[in-house]
Every structure is written in C-alpha cells, then in structure tokens.
Amino acid sequence: MNDHSPLRSAWTESLERGQAPNAAALRAHLRAVHRDHAGFTETCARACRDAAGRTSYDWLAEVVPEGIAAQVLDLACGSGPLLKILHDRKAGLRLTGVDMCPEELALARAQLPVGAARLMQAEAQDMAQIPDGSVDAVLCHWALTLMDPVAPVLDEVRRVLAPGGRFAALVDGPMEAAPGYAGVHDLIYGHVQAELPGYGVVDLGDPRVRGADSLSDLVRAAFPDATVTVETGVVAMEGPANDVAEAAAGFFYAAFILSPARRVRMLADLAGLLAIPGTAQGRFAMPINRLLVTT
Numbered sequence: 001m002n003d004h005s006p007l008r009s010a011w012t013e014s015l016e017r018g019q020a021p022n023a024a025a026l027r028a029h030l031r032a033v034h035r036d037h038a039g040f041t042e043t044c045a046r047a048c049r050d051a052a053g054r055t056s057y058d059w060l061a062e063v064v065p066e067g068i069a070a071q072v073l074d075l076a077c078g079s080g081p082l083l084k085i086l087h088d089r090k091a092g093l094r095l096t097g098v099d100m101c102p103e104e105l106a107l108a109r110a111q112l113p114v115g116a117a118r119l120m121q122a123e124a125q126d127m128a129q130i131p132d133g134s135v136d137a138v139l140c141h142w143a144l145t146l147m148d149p150v151a152p153v154l155d156e157v158r159r160v161l162a163p164g165g166r167f168a169a170l171v172d173g174p175m176e177a178a179p180g181y182a183g184v185h186d187l188i189y190g191h192v193q194a195e196l197p198g199y200g201v202v203d204l205g206d207p208r209v210r211g212a213d214s215l216s217d218l219v220r221a222a223f224p225d226a227t228v229t230v231e232t233g234v235v236a237m238e239g240p241a242n243d244v245a246e247a248a249a250g251f252f253y254a255a256f257i258l259s260p261a262r263r264v265r266m267l268a269d270l271a272g273l274l275a276i277p278g279t280a281q282g283r284f285a286m287p288i289n290r291l292l293v294t295t
C-alpha cells in the first residue's frame with residue numbers, strides 16, 4: 001500500500017492523550033509504517049550519495065574487511081539492500097538478516113539471490129536464534145535510532161559477537177553538518193505538529209542514539225573494553241524538485257502520519273524549500289553518523 005493515508009497507532013494515540021508511548025506501542029507503530037510502506041527506506045537511501053559517490057549502505061559496508069570469510073549480521077535489515085551489497089561485493093561472507101517486520105523480510109527474500117542470506121523475523125532485543133559469539137560483524141543501517149529500549153539491543157549485539165568482532169551502525173548525524181537540513185526538519189515537523197502537537201516533543205526511539213556524544217557514552221557502557229568511534233558524513237541527492245521533496249520526506253517517519261491534504265501542502269512547501277534557484281531542480285542533503293565499535 002502506498003496511498004499515504006494518515007497512520008494512527010497506539011503510539012500516536014498515546015501522544016494525542018498527552019502520554020509517553022511505551023515500548024510495545026513503539027514497535028506496533030513501526031510495524032504499521034513498514035507494513036504499509038515496505039521498502040521506503042531503501043528507495044530514499046539509495047538515491048543519496050556522498051562526495052565520493054557512496055550511498056550510506058556502501059559507507060557502512062566498508063567496515064567489513066574485504067576478502068575474508070566472515071559471519072555478518074544485518075540487524076533490522078528491512079528490504080535487504082545492505083545484504084545485497086555485501087553479497088555482490090564480498091564473496092565468502094555468510095550473511096544473516098534480522099527484522100521484526102514480515103513485509104520488509106518478504107521484499108528482502110524477493111530481491112536476494114536464493115541462498116544469499118539467512119533471514120529471520122525477530123526483535124533486536126531478543127535474537128535467541130543466533131548463538132553466542134557466532135558473528136564477526138553486526139551492521140545496522142538506519143534502525144538503531146528507532147529502538148527503545150536500546151540497552152537490551154546492545155547487550156544482544158555484545159552476546160552474538162565473536163571476540164575481536166565489530167559492530168557498526170548508521171544513524172542520524174548532527175543537523176548542522178548538512179546545509180539546509182534543519183530547515184527541512186523544521187518544515188516537516190511544523191506540518192506534523194499542526195496535526196499532532198506532541199510529535200517531536202516525544203519521538204521514535206531512544207534520543208541518546210541521535211547525538212554522537214550520548215551515543216558514544218551509551219555504547220561504551222555496553223562495550224567497556226572496546227574502541228568506539230563516531231564519524232560524520234553527508235549524503236545528498238539532486239533531481240526534479242518534486243521528486244527530491246518526496247524522497248526527502250521519506251526519511252522522516254513523522255511524515256507518514258499526515259492527512260492526505262496536509263501531506264500535499266507539506267510536499268509543495270518542501271519542494272519550494274529544496275528548489276535550486278532559477279531551475280526546476282532541487283537538492284537535499286542529509287547528515288549521517290557511522291558508529292564503529294571494535295571489540
């Protein structure tokens with residue numbers, strides 16, 4: 001389904017009542033977004049590249065050393081784009097994808113060659129099917145930000161990693177790193193808050209994951225003996241302004257709760273904001289952080 005009807009869930013209903021949503025409501029909300037719009041992250045993230053021509057998937061995949069046969073887990077693999085990149089580039093990798101959304105896993109199954117990866121439906125907080133110390137690298141693209149509680153996720157990553165293993169996650173970067181990004185954020189949240197005032201005061205996931213320092217502190221507490229780094233990058237896209245606005249909005253879960261009429265207004269405003277003066281083209285730049293934990 002891709003009609004962008006406004007999404008309501010136990011999570012949005014809690015906000016409407018002025019209450020803080022609980023973890024079950026968060027997961028139900030995320031499942032509903034991904035049930036109705038499966039594959040949307042891949043569509044948006046594949047369209048954006050950094051100055052070296054890499055997508056954020058490429059940048060994250062670089063933490064897996066070339067030419068080694070290793071067990072790699074894509075945590076919250078969604079429709080499988082990162083698994084596909086790893087499969088295509090790194091012969092010999094043994095790949096596993098975990099996600100809690102069956103519609104996303106179905107897309108992953110459809111786009112990956114048969115036998116390329118083992119796919120499992122599970123929540124990141126409880127990956128009991130994966131044995132202790134069995135994984136050389138855990139990658140997580142644009143999903144750690146959504147996970148609350150996040151501490152059990154980090155405990156699970158530590159449990160499944162083999163000694164010397166790596167954990168890398170691609171998450172939101174600092175707004176000021178990408179020119180114009182704060183304006184895009186404020187425009188979208190302005191429209192969303194006109195319909196649901198609490199959205200943004202409370203947001204999806206644990207807010208500590210969104211800041212480099214708070215993320216480092218969180219991860220160091222879970223991996224006290226590891227080396228932890230957070231690097232900032234920027235990915236961007238250009239194209240017809242309306243298309244760029246649609247893709248940019250796709251990075252904001254908040255945009256999925258808009259009524260159809262408000263969504264049309266938001267996209268028109270966003271296309272205007274992103275327009276390159278004197279042309280029908282638009283440009284959107286997105287700040288990203290890459291967390292790397294080497295145990």
Ligand SMILES: C[S@@+](CC[C@H](N)C(=O)[O-])C[C@H]1O[C@@H](n2cnc3c(N)ncnc32)[C@H](O)[C@@H]1O
Pocket residue numbers: 030031034041042045075076077078079080081098099100101104122123124125140141142143146147148
């Ligand atoms: C923004 S999408 C990213 C998907 C994919 N990694 C990508 O970048 O294309 C977030 C994904 O995280 C999954 N997810 C969110 N919370 C999760 C959790 N607690 N356990 C497992 N999967 C989760 C969702 O189902 C969704 O597929």
